[in-house]
Amino acid sequence: MLALSGAKSNPKPFSQWMGKLDIRIKVLTMFVLSLSLIFLKNPVGLAFLGVLSTICLFSLGKYRLMGIIYLILVITWMLSQGFTMLLGLFVPAMKEQTVLQTIIPFLRMWPLINMALTVALSMEIGGALIALKKMRLPRLIYLPVMVALRFIPGFINDMKQLRDCLLIRGISLNLLALISHPNRTLRLLVVPMVIRALRLADELAIAAELKRVGYGEGLKTEKARLRWCDSTFFVAAMLALVVAWNIPGYEVESGMMSSINKPQTQGHMESGQQ
Amino acid sequence: MKVKTKLKSLFTWSTEELVLIGTFAALIKIVTLTVSLVGGGMNPATLLLKNIVATAMLVVLIHKVPRAGVLVLYVLQQAIIMMMLMGSGIMILPGYLLAAIFAETLAFLVGGYRNTAAIILGVAFYDLASRVISMGMSWLFMRENMALFFVALGIVGVGYIGCLIGLGTGIKFVKEFRHAGFIRR
Numbered sequence: 087m088l089a090l091s092g093a094k095s096n097p098k099p100f101s102q103w104m105g106k107l108d109i110r111i112k113v114l115t116m117f118v119l120s121l122s123l124i125f126l127k128n129p130v131g132l133a134f135l136g137v138l139s140t141i142c143l144f145s146l147g148k149y150r151l152m153g154i155i156y157l158i159l160v161i162t163w164m165l166s167q168g169f170t171m172l173l174g175l176f177v178p179a180m181k182e183q184t185v186l187q188t189i190i191p192f193l194r195m196w197p198l199i200n201m202a203l204t205v206a207l208s209m210e211i212g213g214a215l216i217a218l219k220k221m222r223l224p225r226l227i228y229l230p231v232m233v234a235l236r237f238i239p240g241f242i243n244d245m246k247q248l249r250d251c252l253l254i255r256g257i258s259l260n261l262l263a264l265i266s267h268p269n270r271t272l273r274l275l276v277v278p279m280v281i282r283a284l285r286l287a288d289e290l291a292i293a294a295e296l297k298r299v300g301y302g303e304g305l306k307t308e309k310a311r312l313r314w315c316d317s318t319f320f321v322a323a324m325l326a327l328v329v330a331w332n333i334p335g336y337e338v339e340s341g342m343m344s345s346i347n348k349p350q351t352q353g354h355m356e357s358g359q360q
Numbered sequence: 361m362k363v364k365t366k367l368k369s370l371f372t373w374s375t376e377e378l379v380l381i382g383t384f385a386a387l388i389k390i391v392t393l394t395v396s397l398v399g400g401g402m403n404p405a406t407l408l409l410k411n412i413v414a415t416a417m418l419v420v421l422i423h424k425v426p427r428a429g430v431l432v433l434y435v436l437q438q439a440i441i442m443m444m445l446m447g448s449g450i451m452i453l454p455g456y457l458l459a460a461i462f463a464e465t466l467a468f469l470v471g472g473y474r475n476t477a478a479i480i481l482g483v484a485f486y487d488l489a490s491r492v493i494s495m496g497m498s499w500l501f502m503r504e505n506m507a508l509f510f511v512a513l514g515i516v517g518v519g520y521i522g523c524l525i526g527l528g529t530g531i532k533f534v535k536e537f538r539h540a541g542f543i544r545r
Contacts, residue, residue: 124500170507190504226373230382230437234389241390265405272529276413279391280420280533284542287383291376 104145104208107319109217112205115323119201122327123194129186131330132193138326139200146207155199163192233290244282248275373433377425384421385437388414404518411487411522412529418483419530423543426473428464431486435460455493459486476534480527487523491516 104112119135126132143152167188249259252274257263263271395410422430439453467473467482495509495516502509537543 127504166507166511169511173507173510187504188507191502194501224371226371226378226433227436227440229375229378230385230433231440233379233382234386234437234441241386245390268405268409272409272412275395276391276416277533277536279387280417280537281540281542283383283387284380284424284537287380288376290383291374291379294375294379 104142104204107208108317109205110221111317111320112208113217115320116198116201116205118320118327119323120198122331123198126194126330127190128330128333129190129193131333132190132197134330134333135326136193136196136200139197139204142204143200143207146204148203148207151203151207155203159192159195159199163189166191229294241279241283244279248278373427377427377430378433380425381421381430381433382437384417385434385441388417389438389441391417407515407518408522408525411519412526415483415487415523415526416530416533419479419527420533420537420543422473422479422483423476423534423537426479428468428473430473431460431464431467431482432457452494452497455496456490459489459493462486462489476531480531483530484524484527487520491520 119139123132123135126135140152167185170188252259257274259271259275392410392414395406395413418431418434421434435456436453439456442452463482463486466485467478470478470481473479473482495513498512499509502512534543
């Protein structure tokens with residue numbers, strides 16, 4: 087019940103500046119970024135936000151993870167390019183899709199993935215829980231969230247144990263097993279997990295009641311760690327959004343049927359005039 | 361007076377119920393992620409299996425906590441987890457909440473969560489409505505590249521077939537768990 091008590095679950099301190107920021111500032115920034123990315127269409131502005139968010143993620147020092155994520159993004163973009171070409175054989179309008187049009191959704195995903203990873207990797211579970219309580223959320227919101235967030239790593243460990251158990255029995259969970267015996271795979275995977283979860287939930291509920299976690303009484307773990315004054319990051323992000331919005335760039339018309347008849351240079355000139 | 365008491369009971373949840381909802385919200389996220397990883401990414405078999413598992417577990421959860429509002433709470437938990445881990449949860453939350461509220465209303469009109477048919481109908485409707493809303497969001501993000509949108513539409517279609525199969529699988533699981541004594545109602 088260490089996590090439910092809101093105590094520090096990760097003893098390793100975050101040395102990076104990103105880890106020291108208030109979780110609410112990071113979540114708020116991510117929220118505003120997510121919303122603005124829906125409306126932002128300018129590829130240069132999107133790339134600008136992508137670079138800025140990459141710097142944030144870079145500060146955490148997870149270079150290998152960054153490499154893998156970016157590789158996946160590039161592979162996904164290549165797949166989408168391939169699908170566009172394939173569909174172009176059957177739907178003539180698809181042939182009119184330019185490379186720029188196919189790359190814009192990925193430019194939108196790039197800053198979002200960077201920020202999400204930054205928040206997730208720099209999030210300290212204890213701080214997040216205190217933030218949820220401090221936001222005066224009702225018990226029926228924050229209690230399940232606390233349980234879910236804290237016990238994700240536990241479930242992953244259970245999965246590893248389950249996989250080892252199945253390997254001992256000579257059953258491996260892979261794509262071949264999934265296709266050849268979907269029913270068996272589903273049963274072997276899901277039933278033990280649900281039983282484990284049900285037992286865990288029972289134990290946890292009893293422990294929570296005993297510790298009066300549900301009512302938040304008797305807890306003296308709320309340290310003065312939340313600092314709203316760390317809003318420099320939020321203000322900087324807002325300024326970056328404003329700059330990204332005003333960067334002149336290509337205007338890409340939306341919709342499959344709206345083909346781009348204008349050459350790219352014309353787009354440049356028009357945006358330059360603005 | 362009765363209405364007031366009923367409304368009050370809607371917002372009064374025991375710790376056991378809340379913990380169960382939180383546990384299942386996390387479990388569904390992890391199991392679907394694991395199925396995706398085991399299945400080697402985005403292929404029809406993995407997509408089907410992933411959705412079968414998620415829907416079956418949702419059916420088990422509602423059987424375990426057969427109370428009005430359980431679907432709405434589950435959606436809220438999922439959205440908060442997604443918001444904190446991926447950042448995109450907050451955008452889909454209003455739509456998903458609306459889908460959950462409609463599904464709850466539908467289940468209530470059919471006979472409430474004490475009735476298995478109502479649970480199945482409610483979950484099926486929720487899955488459909490949430491997918492329609494997701495596709496709307498996808499269109500917002502991918503409006504410059506409609507090819508990608510159509511690919512996503514195909515994927516979501518396959519996923520919904522998985523959800524429909526998952527309803528049957530969920531009932532099977534419930535029978536099994538009831539036999540094992542994990543679900544008493």
